[in-house]
Amino acid sequence: MTGSALCRDCAAAVRGDSPRCPKCDSRRLFRHPELHALPIGHIDCDSFYATVEKRDRPELASLPVIVGGDDHRGVVAACCYVARMSGVRSAMTIREALDRCPDATIIRPNIAKYKEVGHQARAIMEAFTPLVEPISIDEAYLDLTGVEERLSISPAQALAEIVHRFERDLRITASIGLSYNKLLAKIASDLDKPRGFSVLGRADGAAFLAPKRVTILWGVGPALERRLFTDGITRVGDLQDKDEHWLVKRYGAMGRVLFNFSRGEDNRRVQPESVSKSVSSEETFDWDVTTLSALSQELRPLAEKVARRLEREGLLGRSVVLKLKTRDFQQLTRSRRVEPTRSAETILAAGMALLEREADGRAFRLIGIGCTDLTHPDSAPDPELDLFGA
Structure with missing residues (x-):
């Protein structure tokens, strides 16, 4: 790729030092010496929950919006950039947020709606590369190695086009980080929000x-x-x-x-979800969760998702695995053997038994559940034969 700049509006590669894009006349040009040679991207949707709510309620477009609890209880799950200008932040209590921004509109979270938009965003990303590793409902890593051979565009152009489609088709915005590994791509995506595009090259x-x-x-x-x-x-x-x-x-x-x-070295690969060794689903919280009741509420839909994927893949799981991550990023993994199953209730019951041992008041930022030791139904042992030791 010989282009020395990238148009962030139309994804064109722009040669020379022109201040405008010759294709769409935009001034939103980005330049970096390694721009078209870096393969790893991180896309992070901007204030995702609040952006989706503003999309669906245009009258709130220029107003401060907080997604979270009601006027007296709960915490801020997300807030728009207008509210952030008044000092509102995620995980702040609603009461404190309203003290700082009394004119804010409070909207209760609609997780089902956000997940639907998140799945639509992932489909757009996967149209450019199968190597998409979702981190949460609104962010993902992408390995765009080989995209130039397949689509005749650089990874940087692919990322710009993905975000352009977010804005055109989903009416949400996102920020891009581009680098040579996951660590720096993630850091870069936080440098220029919202609608940002940042690069950290090998020399940086x-x-x-x-x-x-x-x-x-x-x-x-x-x-x-x-x-x-x-x-x-x-x-x-x-x-x-x-x-x-x-x-x-x-x-x-x-x-x-x-x-x-x-030293800027990170050899972790972008890992798309795989069913070859395990089937799992997880949820990253926008605020720390400490109680068994709150954690268990998150576990059921995850178990149901795992069961649906097992059904779709024609597989049974012989071990249920519970994953938890603490607020300081300590990861806990616990497992329990089960009869070969794809039943959501069986998966949930095993997960709850494991969760009850761990939910001791610690603050968790992620919960996940999955099945490992996968098998096909025709190769699974007959439970009655096992029962009688045959």
């Missing part, structure tokens, strides 16, 4: 990260940040100065991750 990574707080790195939550601070490590540059052996000795396996991430 380590130097860009050095002055940033360690919390910019994936996996560094409040608990790990406190441990790092105790050791005098507050910036990524402090990690860059540390020997890998020292970091591993001090922080275990996470020490090696910190050593690599601090």
Whole structure:
């Protein structure tokens, strides 16, 4: 790809240093030395819940909107950028949010609607590459390696066209991060919101990260940040100065991750959902969830989704796996053997038995459930034969 710039409105590659796109006359041109050579993208929808609500209620387009509880209870699940200008943030109590932005319109969340739009957005992404790894309902990684051979456009152009289709077909906006790995693509997508397009190339990574707080790195939550601070490590540059052996000795396996991430190195691949080894479904919360009742409410629709996928793939699961992630990104995985099944009730019952042991008041940001040790019905053992030891 010889184009030196990208038009963010029509996705054209623009040669030379013209201030306007020759195709659509837009001034929204983006330039970077590695622009058309980087394959990994991260797309993050802008204030997704609030944007969908404003789409469906045009009279609120220029007004502050908060998606969350009612006037007296609950927390902010999402808010538009107008509300953010008044200091409103996700996970803030509704009462505090209204103190800061008393003119805001409060809308109760409609998760089913948001999921439908999220699925439509994923379908648009998958039209450009099968390598789409959803992170939550409104964001995903994409590996666009080979898109130039298939579609005669660069990965950067593909990302711009995807977001253009979001705006045209779904009437939502999104921000783009482009890099050579997942870590930096995710970081880049947060740099220029809303409707942003940011690039972190191979020549940028380590130097860009050095002055940033360690919390910019994936996996560094409040608990790990406190441990790092105790050791005098507050910036990524402090990690860059540390020997890998020292970091591993001090922080275990996470020490090696910190050593690599601090230098802009990340060998994780973009992993689309696969049924070859497991079938699972998970949900990332917009606020921390601590109670068994709230967690169990999220578990049922996930179990039903897993059951539908097993049915569609003609598979049975012989182990149920529960996945939880704490607010400081500690991941817990628990499993239980079951008779070969694709029943949502069986999957849910096993998941609930595992969940009851873990829901002890800790704050969780993600819950998931799935089946592993998959088999086809004609190869599954007869439960009655197993019962009698035949």
